[in-house]
Structure formats: structure tokens, C-alpha cells
Amino acid sequence: MKTNIWTQIFLVTEDLLNKISTSKYNPLYYHGALPQFIMYILFLSGLLLFAYYVPTIDNAYFSKNLVNAYTSVAYITNDIPFGAVIRAVHRYAGDAMVVAILIHMVRVWFTDRYRQYRWVQWESGIVLLLMVLFIGQTGYYLIWDERSLLLTRMTVSALEVVPVIGEPLRNWFLNGRTISNLTLSNFLFIHIGLSFSLLFALWIHYVRMSRPVITPPPALNYILMTIIFAVVYFFPITATKIADLNSQPTSMDIDVFFLLPYAVLGALGTTGFWISMILITAALCLIPYPFTNKKPVESAEVVDSKCTGCSFCFKDCPFQAIEMVPAPAGSRFKLLATVKPYRCSGCGVCVGACAFDAIDLPNLLDSDVNEKIKQLANSQSA
Amino acid sequence: MAAAIGLCLWASAMMPWAELDMNVDNLPHTFKLLHIEPVGKALGEIYGGSADKHKTHLESQKAEGKKGEYVYSLAIGLALLGAAIAIAAIGSADDEEKMTLPEKK
Numbered sequence: 001m002k003t004n005i006w007t008q009i010f011l012v013t014e015d016l017l018n019k020i021s022t023s024k025y026n027p028l029y030y031h032g033a034l035p036q037f038i039m040y041i042l043f044l045s046g047l048l049l050f051a052y053y054v055p056t057i058d059n060a061y062f063s064k065n066l067v068n069a070y071t072s073v074a075y076i077t078n079d080i081p082f083g084a085v086i087r088a089v090h091r092y093a094g095d096a097m098v099v100a101i102l103i104h105m106v107r108v109w110f111t112d113r114y115r116q117y118r119w120v121q122w123e124s125g126i127v128l129l130l131m132v133l134f135i136g137q138t139g140y141y142l143i144w145d146e147r148s149l150l151l152t153r154m155t156v157s158a159l160e161v162v163p164v165i166g167e168p169l170r171n172w173f174l175n176g177r178t179i180s181n182l183t184l185s186n187f188l189f190i191h192i193g194l195s196f197s198l199l200f201a202l203w204i205h206y207v208r209m210s211r212p213v214i215t216p217p218p219a220l221n222y223i224l225m226t227i228i229f230a231v232v233y234f235f236p237i238t239a240t241k242i243a244d245l246n247s248q249p250t251s252m253d254i255d256v257f258f259l260l261p262y263a264v265l266g267a268l269g270t271t272g273f274w275i276s277m278i279l280i281t282a283a284l285c286l287i288p289y290p291f292t293n294k295k296p297v298e299s300a301e302v303v304d305s306k307c308t309g310c311s312f313c314f315k316d317c318p319f320q321a322i323e324m325v326p327a328p329a330g331s332r333f334k335l336l337a338t339v340k341p342y343r344c345s346g347c348g349v350c351v352g353a354c355a356f357d358a359i360d361l362p363n364l365l366d367s368d369v370n371e372k373i374k375q376l377a378n379s380q381s382a
Numbered sequence: 383m384a385a386a387i388g389l390c391l392w393a394s395a396m397m398p399w400a401e402l403d404m405n406v407d408n409l410p411h412t413f414k415l416l417h418i419e420p421v422g423k424a425l426g427e428i429y430g431g432s433a434d435k436h437k438t439h440l441e442s443q444k445a446e447g448k449k450g451e452y453v454y455s456l457a458i459g460l461a462l463l464g465a466a467i468a469i470a471a472i473g474s475a476d477d478e479e480k481m482t483l484p485e486k487k
Binding site for chain 2: 003021022024025074077078081082083084088113168217220222223225226227228229232235236237238239254381
């Protein structure tokens with residue numbers, strides 16, 4: 001655990017939330033599960049929007065009235081029952097997802113749950129965050145208002161400067177050489193396709209967890225829904241202007257949760273944008289690597305002569321670092337615990353689980369910990 | 383907990399009124415079929431006083447679509463909040479630590 005002012009802030013916040021909501025409903029204990037619940041809200045609301053969305057920039061299906069992405073969004077908002085509310089829920093749930101992911105990320109970092117065997121979770125989490133941000137940005141393209149047009153053109157300008165693959169990237173993004181009906185189809189494909197790809201990325205994210213908490217308690221889900229519905233009421237989505245390919249919008253409202261990279265792009269230009277994005281992403285990806293940790297972690301060690309093969313440590317280990325193997329010949333017991341050092345994070349859960357002092361951390365002996373606890377208890381009772 | 387359940391019920395009853403776009407003057411035919419027109423009128427009497435406030439707020443925010451749908455959103459949010467508090471109050475009984483730490487031998 002990190003021991004600085006931030007840890008204290010986290011502990012005070014945690015304690016405060018425990019007093020308000022009790023530990024059973026403390027959102028900080030479900031920081032990983034909350035984004036997943038929000039994902040389900042996004043899937044469901046997105047499905048309802050998808051039913052009426054027309055991914056074109058001109059009259060693709062009708063000749064009399066202008067039917068395109070923008071007018072279909074306006075139709076959803078104004079004519080479909082609860083269309084405006086569902087659209088707003090979809091948008092604000094996206095914002096909530098980014099907030100929840102950032103809280104999850106910070107919390108995981110402060111509690112040191114990204115080290116050792118869990119580097120896969122950290123790296124896959126970074127990928128998930130980037131995916132969510134890009135999905136959200138494509139959501140803004142789909143509305144096809146002035147902001148969508150400006151975002152599309154800014155993205156094209158950023159992609160074009162990428163060495164060697166700049167032009168293919170631009171053509172892939174636009175689904176052709178210029179903005180056309182196919183462009184919106186591509187945006188929709190990316191938005192939905194990448195959203196479902198989140199499930200695969202989540203599988204990788206969970207694969208090394210013994211018991212991932214993937215569902216928050218219903219009461220927390222309800223409160224989250226309350227917040228989203230209240231935001232929908234207090235800050236309804238307002239009408240915007242349809243995109244006009246013959247004009248060049250020069251300013252837009254920035255959604256800080258998804259469109260901040262575009263503010264960076266506008267401020268630093270394409271080269272500065274790519275340098276800053278690569279640096280930020282690389283810094284985030286490098287966090288789990290050992291040179292960023294001051295203290296090397298030593299894995300737990302089993303005292304073979306004391307182990308009874310009860311499996312408590314195996315069941316409690318959050319890193320799947322303990323394996324129960326057949327006990328050696330002559331043992332009174334059937335099983336023996338063994339530690340996989342490359343998976344052990346030195347958290348000490350197994351030491352607490354063992355009733356027979358049969359497992360120790362080399363740099364933190366069970367007897368020493370017990371002695372410290374006794375001293376602490378005595379000092380507090382005195 | 384009684385207040386939370388009360389909030390949940392109060393907000394749940396507000397939902398059909400909001401769905402009627404905060405107007406019970408011309409109730410849908412369903413109300414006649416089910417002979418629950420008095421219920422519709424009662425909802426109007428209970429919640430009708432706040433209709434103007436909701437409309438003023440939503441118009442100032444330039445909300446699109448039917449205004450009652452946003453009020454429905456608020457109502458369902460409040461109902462869920464009441465339910466959450468009630469569930470948490472019931473569930474907090476399970477909050478006590480039940481795990482027995484192993485006694486070191």
C-alpha cells in the first residue's frame with residue numbers, strides 16, 4: 001500500500017462511505033463491477049436507439065423528405081416514446097462509465113492491485129479504457145450534427161499525419177476517400193462492433209482473477225440509475241444543427257469525458273496531439289513494471305511440515321498463486337499447498353487464512369505479525 | 383425505512399401521471415375500459431400542482447420531446463432511490479462480520 005496523503009484521503013473517503021452506506025453497499029468496494037453494470041445500461045439503451053437510427057448523410061432510403069443520421073436522431077428524440085430520455089440515458093451512462101472506470105483505475109493503483117501477476121489486468125484495463133473512449137467518440141460522430149462534422153474532420157487531420165499508414169488509416173476511417181454515406185456506416189460499425197468487443201476484452205481482464213466481483217448489489221445499481229435519470233431530467237440533451245459538408249464549423253461544446261483528446265488536438269496540433277497521447281498511454285502501460293515499485297515482492301513460502309492440506313490458502317488466494325498437489329509419500333495428509341512464485345503478489349491473504357502457521361512471507365513472518373497485532377491491541381486497550 | 387418505501391410508492395404513482403404528459407384532462411381509453419378514471423383524476427390532483435414547475439425547468443433547459451417523459455425519468459429515479467434505501471436498510475442486517483478468523487494453533 002502506498003503511504004502518503006492520497007492513501008489517507010482514500011481511507012477517510014472509504015470510512016465515510018462505510019458510515020453512510022455500510023460496507024455492504026460501499027461503492028468503493030464495487031469499483032470494478034460498476035462500469036460493467038453501466039455497460040449493460042449502454043447496451044440496452046443503444047439497442048433501442050439502433051432500432052431507429054439511419055446511418056447515412058443524405059436521402060438513402062426516401063426521396064421526398066430528408067432522411068439521414070441527423071433526422072433519424074431527431075425522430076428518435078421527438079417522435080419515439082421516451083426516445084429523448086433513452087438517448088440521454090445512453091449519453092450520460094457513457095459519461096458515468098468513464099467516471100467509474102477512472103475511479104476503478106485510481107483505486108486499483110492506490111491499493112497496489114496492479115502488480116506482479118495482475119499486470120495483465122492493468123494492461124487490459126488500459127485497452128478497455130481506450131476502447132470505451134473511442135466508442136464514446138464514435139457515438140458523437142453518429143449524431144451527424146456540426147460537432148460530428150468537426151470531430152470527423154479533426155480525426156482525419158490527425159490520422160493523415162501518421163507516417164506510412166496515414167492515408168490507409170484515413171481511408172479506413174472514412175470508409176472511402178471522402179465523407180459519404182459509407183462513412184456513417186463505418187462509424188456505426190465501429191461504435192457497435194467495438195462495444196461488443198468489450199466483452200472479449202473483459203474476458204481477458206478477468207482471466208487471472210480468482211473471484212472477480214462483476215455485479216454490484218441491486219441497491220447500488222438503483223442509486224446509479226437514480227443519478228443517471230436525475231441528470232437526464234436536470235440536464236436534458238438539446239437540439240443541435242445538422243452537419244453541412246459545405247461549411248466548416250470552427251467551435252464545439254466539449255464533453256470532458258470523451259472529447260478531451262480533441263481539445264488537446266485543437267490546442268497542440270496533430271504532432272503535439274500524437275506525442276502527448278503516446279506519452280500518456282505509454283506512461284499508463286508502464287506503471288505495473290517492476291522498476292516503478294520501490295520494494296520487490298517476495299512470494300509466500302509453505303512450511304511443508306506444518307501444512308495439513310486444508311486448502312484454505314488455495315481458496316482465499318486472489319491471484320491463483322497456490323496450487324494443491326498430492327502430499328509426498330509418508331505424509332499424514334492427502335494434499336500439500338505449493339506457491340507459484342510468479343503469480344504471488346505477497347499480499348499475505350494466505351498467511352491470514354492458514355490456521356497452522358504453515359505459510360509465511362519471507363520478509364514478514366507470521367509470528368512477527370501476530371506479535372505486532374498483540375502489541376497494537378494492548379496499546380489500544382491500555 | 384418507512385420513508386424510503388413511501389418515497390418509492392409516491393414516485394411510482396407519479397410515473398403514470400408523467401407518462402400522460404402531466405395532463406389528466408383527456409385520459410386514454412384504457413382508463414375507461416378498466417374503469418380507473420377516478421384514479422387518473424386523483425393522480426392529477428396529487429401531482430398536478432408541480433406540472434408548471436417541471437415545464438418551466440425543462441423549457442429553460444431547451445428539452446426536446448415530450449416534457450412528461452423527462453418527469454417520468456425523474457420519477458423512476460426517485461422510485462429507484464427509495465427502493466435502494468429500503469433494500470439497503472433491510473440488507474444492512476447482513477453487514478455484520480460472519481467470518482470466523484482461524485485460531486492459530
